[in-house]
Amino acid sequence: MTTPDQPLRIASIGAGHWGVHVASQVLGDERATLVALADVSAESRERAGGALAVPPEMRFEDAETILESVDLDAVIVTTPHVFHHEHVSAAMDRDLHVYCEKPFTTDVDDARDLVQRAEARPEVTMVGFQRHHEQPYIAARERVQTATPMLITAEITQDWYENFRNTWRGNPDLSGGGQLYDTGSHLVDVVLWLADATPTSVSAEMVFADDDERVDVHALLAVRFDNGAVANLTVSGDTACVREHVHVWTDEGATYIDGRGWDERTLHDVDPENTTSTPLLDETDTRGKVEAFLDAIGNGESPAATVRHGFYVTAVVEAAYESARNDGVRVPIHLDD
Template identity: 25%
Template sequence: MTKVRIGLVGLGNMGTGHAKYLIDKEVPNGELAAICDLREDRLAWAAEHLGDNVKRFTSYEALLDSGDVDAVIINTPHYFHPEQAIQALRKGLHVLIEKPAGVYTKQVREMNEAAKESGRVFGIMYNQRTNPLYAKLRDLIESGELGEVRRTNWIITDWYRSQSYYDSGGWRATWAGEGGGVLINQDPHQLDLWQWTIGMMPTRIRAFCSFGKHRNIEVENEVTAYAEYENGATGVFVTSTCEAPGTNRFEVAGDRGKVVIEDGAMTFHRLRVSESEFNRTFKGGFGQPECWKIPIATPGDSPQHKGITANWVSAIANGTPLLAPGEEGIKGLMISNAMLLSTWTDNWVDLPIDEELFLSKLQERIDASSTEKKSGEYKTLEVGGTH
């Protein structure tokens, strides 16, 4: 295959961004062939800016059945991602979904099974995996340079959102429209990177989520969570959309030192000998291992969304391994669901979570949604059904 004909499903902010670099032919072997949106203004924009060679559809099913595309990028509201991905995969099309993978893991698990059965190339838009900072951290851990991971700490509170932001869309910050707040909307990249860089998932989580803190919204907008891992490591994850100025600082401590990522830079506090060796051999009472503070260069571009799309297209056309396989979207979502479930039950939550319990708790909140943002198409959550 020399060209992969791509259809964009949803032409909002993200879909429009994808359309621009695709129409400018910035993705090798990728060709924008069609778009789909229900809104007349977005169809008019497509006609003006994308030209007559890009087909326009108001029906998703019509796009899938058109024969005009080999693959689709899904940029619709969160609840629709698994359902629409499953439809496309079963039609024999390759799929790239925007983050998050979905709202609840039971729904995403069905999508993953459909992807496996289809044999198609299935990716997720985890564009932060293209960031050299996080790729280098993953390499330092995988190679053993940092030693066994003992502690992680991510403070990600620079997601500031005002009340006017939440008021700008009827679906925003509601259980019916988005299915959550900061964890499902702003943090999917960090929740993915948290497990992707260190190479392991928590075994259990205790979290404290605040809902509508300092804002008139339904969903969580401030979270503090504590995680435990099979090897004895611990982790803390702190996030907020109502803190200014915010912080973005990721620390990973290992047996051979500590890595800190902050302000777009990486610092490796490297021990001359590992902590475990020093502890075993040192006889001087007070003392600690010699430590070198080393700035770590992370050369290379961070192609972000375009990079993930190019990698996905290359996987379709050339068999290139995916940087962000769609099946891995369930991992960060599992952590997110666990944090909410821990708060709702006021208890520890083991991973993998009780998916039926989470779904029932989420449904309770959708049923209680009291704004105009509640829509009949979101009322009942059934795997493979209408969301």
């Protein structure tokens, strides 16, 4: 159990902008304390160390050193995507609780490996898909659980390429791809979660920013599920602003989630007579990522966003890239583990 008298000792592996954003959530929770950080960039270590009140002697250049030399209970992994498997695996080797930012991994076999290991150990391993503990999405899932979702349409837009083209997120050797693997992985995750069925195949078209077709800026996915349901997803990284729409249709009507920016989301219900209502939600049930992570550790329960959710997203995204690079041919999704 985590208590104020014995708070969890947490280190952040990754101290860039997003690493600071996630790790800062530890500072406001009496159940944990941030004791160390690691980043290959000296500038990032200094900036993050100051922002997170981590003393200079507890700022490390690499993950291996921090794991070997610091007494820890848990780690937060926010390094570039391609390093997630290495850093999560190393933390598992030391029996630590692990929070890993999305995407879980950029390789299906790596994701499968971590799923097998995570599900065989008592420590918590959580993936950073925060929609699993945000109230509009929780309420939407509760509604569609009473019927079988048969059609899902989903879209997310963002001025991603302009903002990140010259950062590691725009470098496929570090990010694993483009907008689909970055912000788009959230949309893939929530569609799979709301569908509550096994994805079996995907066809995709993409607009790439590079001749090697590795960095997508627009992606259109058509996913099929084992229960006959279908989902159409649009992920755009070259639009003026952030908007998100997720519409789930069942034989009883529909549930809509519409929003703009990163925080404003509204839930709508559509009944069979085409009447729309907007239910009031108790937003106090929405939790932050670190709060949800610490809740899972403290309660000894599975986290809301599990390694299996992360594995499924990686499998769908990798199949979508394969399809897009082969003229949109439908590609089977293999989830056997």
